[in-house]
Amino acid sequence: MHDLPQVPLPDDEMREAALARQLRLTKPAGALGRLEELSGWASAVQGRCPPTRFQRPTVVIFAGDHGIAATARTSAYPSEVTAQMVLNFIAGGAAVNVLARQAGVSVRVLDVSVDAEPDYLDAIAPEVASHRIRRSSGSIDKEDALTSTEVHAAFELGRVIADQEIDSGADLLIPGDMGIGNTTPAATLTGLLTKLDASKVTGMGTGIDDRTWMRKCAAVRDAMHRGRADLGDPITLLARVGGADLAAMTGFLLQASIRKTPVILDGTISGACALVADRIDYRAKLWWLAGHRSTEPAHTAALNHLDLHPVIDYSMRLGEGTGALLALPVLQAATSLLAEMSTFDEAGVSEQDA
Amino acid sequence: MHDLPQVPLPDDEMREAALARQLRLTKPAGALGRLEELSGWASAVQGRCPPTRFQRPTVVIFAGDHGIAATARTSAYPSEVTAQMVLNFIAGGAAVNVLARQAGVSVRVLDVSVDAEPDYLDAIAPEVASHRIRRSSGSIDKEDALTSTEVHAAFELGRVIADQEIDSGADLLIPGDMGIGNTTPAATLTGLLTKLDASKVTGMGTGIDDRTWMRKCAAVRDAMHRGRADLGDPITLLARVGGADLAAMTGFLLQASIRKTPVILDGTISGACALVADRIDYRAKLWWLAGHRSTEPAHTAALNHLDLHPVIDYSMRLGEGTGALLALPVLQAATSLLAEMSTFDEAGVSEQDA
Numbered sequence: 001m002h003d004l005p006q007v008p009l010p011d012d013e014m015r016e017a018a019l020a021r022q023l024r025l026t027k028p029a030g031a032l033g034r035l036e037e038l039s040g041w042a043s044a045v046q047g048r049c050p051p052t053r054f055q056r057p058t059v060v061i062f063a064g065d066h067g068i069a070a071t072a073r074t075s076a077y078p079s080e081v082t083a084q085m086v087l088n089f090i091a092g093g094a095a096v097n098v099l100a101r102q103a104g105v106s107v108r109v110l111d112v113s114v115d116a117e118p119d120y121l122d123a124i125a126p127e128v129a130s131h132r133i134r135r136s137s138g139s140i141d142k143e144d145a146l147t148s149t150e151v152h153a154a155f156e157l158g159r160v161i162a163d164q165e166i167d168s169g170a171d172l173l174i175p176g177d178m179g180i181g182n183t184t185p186a187a188t189l190t191g192l193l194t195k196l197d198a199s200k201v202t203g204m205g206t207g208i209d210d211r212t213w214m215r216k217c218a219a220v221r222d223a224m225h226r227g228r229a230d231l232g233d234p235i236t237l238l239a240r241v242g243g244a245d246l247a248a249m250t251g252f253l254l255q256a257s258i259r260k261t262p263v264i265l266d267g268t269i270s271g272a273c274a275l276v277a278d279r280i281d282y283r284a285k286l287w288w289l290a291g292h293r294s295t296e297p298a299h300t301a302a303l304n305h306l307d308l309h310p311v312i313d314y315s316m317r318l319g320e321g322t323g324a325l326l327a328l329p330v331l332q333a334a335t336s337l338l339a340e341m342s343t344f345d346e347a348g349v350s351e352q353d354a
Numbered sequence: 355m356h357d358l359p360q361v362p363l364p365d366d367e368m369r370e371a372a373l374a375r376q377l378r379l380t381k382p383a384g385a386l387g388r389l390e391e392l393s394g395w396a397s398a399v400q401g402r403c404p405p406t407r408f409q410r411p412t413v414v415i416f417a418g419d420h421g422i423a424a425t426a427r428t429s430a431y432p433s434e435v436t437a438q439m440v441l442n443f444i445a446g447g448a449a450v451n452v453l454a455r456q457a458g459v460s461v462r463v464l465d466v467s468v469d470a471e472p473d474y475l476d477a478i479a480p481e482v483a484s485h486r487i488r489r490s491s492g493s494i495d496k497e498d499a500l501t502s503t504e505v506h507a508a509f510e511l512g513r514v515i516a517d518q519e520i521d522s523g524a525d526l527l528i529p530g531d532m533g534i535g536n537t538t539p540a541a542t543l544t545g546l547l548t549k550l551d552a553s554k555v556t557g558m559g560t561g562i563d564d565r566t567w568m569r570k571c572a573a574v575r576d577a578m579h580r581g582r583a584d585l586g587d588p589i590t591l592l593a594r595v596g597g598a599d600l601a602a603m604t605g606f607l608l609q610a611s612i613r614k615t616p617v618i619l620d621g622t623i624s625g626a627c628a629l630v631a632d633r634i635d636y637r638a639k640l641w642w643l644a645g646h647r648s649t650e651p652a653h654t655a656a657l658n659h660l661d662l663h664p665v666i667d668y669s670m671r672l673g674e675g676t677g678a679l680l681a682l683p684v685l686q687a688a689t690s691l692l693a694e695m696s697t698f699d700e701a702g703v704s705e706q707d708a
Contacts, residue, residue: 025449026439026442026447026448026449027448027449027672028430028431028559028560028561028671028672029561030561030671031560031561031670031671031672032449032668032670032672032676033649033668033669033670033671034668034669034670035668035670076382076706077382077704077705077706078704080704081703081704084701084702084703084704085380085703087701087702088380088696088701088703091696091701093380093694093695093696093700093701094380094381094695094696094701095379095380095381095386095691095695098687098690098691098694098695099687099690099691101690101694102683102686102687102690205382206382206385206706207382207383207384207385207706295387312684313667314386314387314388314389314684315387316385316386316387316388317382317384317385317387318381318382318385318386322386326389326683326684326687329456329680329683329684330680330683332456333452333453333456333680336452336453336455336456337449337452337453340447340451340452340455341447341448341449341452342442342445342447342448346447347438347441347442347445347447347448348438348441349435349438349439349442350431350432350434350435350438351431352430352431352560352561
């Protein structure tokens with residue numbers, strides 16, 4: 001970790017310039033509500049006012065399985081669904097694909113730690129599995145998710161992927177997730193980092209019943225116990241009770257900030273990774289926008305802890321980057337309004353009575 | 355009114371088919387939250403499942419001035435701003451223009467009752483003022499907004515405009531408003547129809563100070579007193595305490611429903627007109643989606659009374675159709691997801707454990 005550059009700050013002068021410009025646009029002061037604040041954020045992260053529309057937003061989906069899903073049966077779906085959904089992403093049939101097409105956004109999927117044969121993608125898209133760190137992560141209630149070597153490799157993988165996308169022109173990154181059982185490590189990390197009890201961060205995930213919830217809650221409690229000693233060392237924490245997909249996403253979020261590239265966070269998984277990344281460098285969150293609020297209690301806990309306010313609140317709980325993609329048109333609208341609306345002077349419109 | 359056809363019902367079988375199809379898509383049941391409900395509404399109003407994206411959404415802005423703004427000084431802006439903003443809409447520099455361009459939506463502006471010289475648009479866009487009902491509406495705290503002849507002409511104008519747009523291919527209508535002082539009649543109508551006191555429906559409008567709010571509240575109270583006897587006759591109510599722009603928008607909303615054309619409502623003004631239209635035919639609201647929630651208290655009162663749940667809640671208070679336009683990408687996303695996502699069978703994805 002000692003070689004990680006410090007995250008730079010967004011440009012607060014441009015944020016101020018944006019808010020000042022809002023006052024000259026042909027509308028009552030403040031009438032665009034939250035959109036005015038978003039236009040300030042866009043100006044700050046782009047370092048210019050008015051900001052431009054984001055030209056190349058990119059979703060990267062980090063797919064991985066979790067031993068806990070099989071050993072403690074914490075999910076409503078079998079682990080084989082993770083690999084099946086990776087194929088669905090590649091075929092373009094998943095929710096994230098539909099929303100990304102609508103928004104003109106590209107989607108990249110990475111098998112970071114899926115529990116499938118090494119060659120299952122060879123005939124279709126071998127590059128998707130070419131970075132795999134391991135086959136599923138450990139069952140975190142009773143064993144480490146990753147070895148020390150693996151966690152560093154996964155974290156670096158996320159950083160490299162962010163670099164690749166930014167170097168290819170991405171000007172906004174969206175982290176997506178796919179992994180049966182992944183809300184269990186996310187709840188564990190969130191409980192530890194926000195200092196909440198397991199019962200306050202364990203949710204219904206894909207739609208489990210009450211009995212499964214009790215099992216999941218016990219697993220989160222056991223995992224939190226295993227991870228508590230590592231709170232001072234975020235990377236070790238990811239090895240202990242996270243997973244390869246989560247470690248990669250954490251590296252991805254941090255590297256985006258280091259590269260001054262804004263991020264729209266998605267739901268529970270990216271919220272947990274954001275908490276870990278925030279622990280590593282508290283400036284990183286200045287580059288992040290909370291896309292939506294998931295119904296999972298861990299997500300609300302993470303948003304509160306990070307003091308991030310979601311753009312969308314639609315009772316969604318799908319992951320994949322879907323919540324973030326719904327927020328994107330709102331962010332684009334905020335940038336367009338600031339850039340394209342006429343000012344009072346330009347339009348010859350009278351200003352407010354003194 | 356006796357010649358107004360009854361509003362038909364949306365297709366509930368298609369709504370049910372949509373919700374059944376949601377269960378077969380490759381995601382946990384219910385994971386798309388509010389979007390699933392929206393896909394059901396889209397299927398019901400289109401009469402088909404899956405629904406298609408809306409191809410020709412159209413904004414129609416009803417512009418009009420209100421005597422109350424001058425006589426009781428209830429606004430932070432002078433009345434001349436209404437005409438200036440009509441010119442701004444025509445030039446494409448207002449917020450509604452920016453959002454409509456982003457969404458690929460056309461904008462039509464109508465001078466229904468602007469307080470400007472009859473020829474102010476002759477050199478630019480004479481058709482915009484060619485339907486004008488009168489120059490400003492009366493000051494509703496002490497006189498009728500419109501004569502009986504005028505209110506019927508305005509109401510019919512709104513119906514004709516809806517017919518024109520639908521006959522030209524519009525498959526979704528968005529009512530926009532512009533008029534200094536227009537939240538005063540909107541608050542009056544809302545107070546009367548939701549049975550709330552003037553102080554509960556009078557808001558800060560364009561951003562007035564406390565002293566102006568007290569004056570506005572007194573004007574709303576006086577106007578509510580003048581209108582109370584006409585609660586049983588919605589068209590007379592519009593003449594007494596509404597305005598030509600509001601009467602036209604009310605006809606527009608009803609005619610859209612009669613023509614089985616869905617509507618995304620905007621803010622406080624369309625909320626008040628929706629209340630009046632609902633009084634005329636309670637089936638009409640089944641064709642309406644609440645686009646957003648304005649910060650004006652009258653708007654929340656109207657939404658509650660109509661039992662409509664806004665898609666967006668961003669503390670906006672601009673009107674023009676801007677709140678509805680922000681909701682449009684969400685509605686389009688909901689239709690696309692239902693139409694384009696793979697089913698479990700198609701994608702070979704395992705379903706939930708029994």
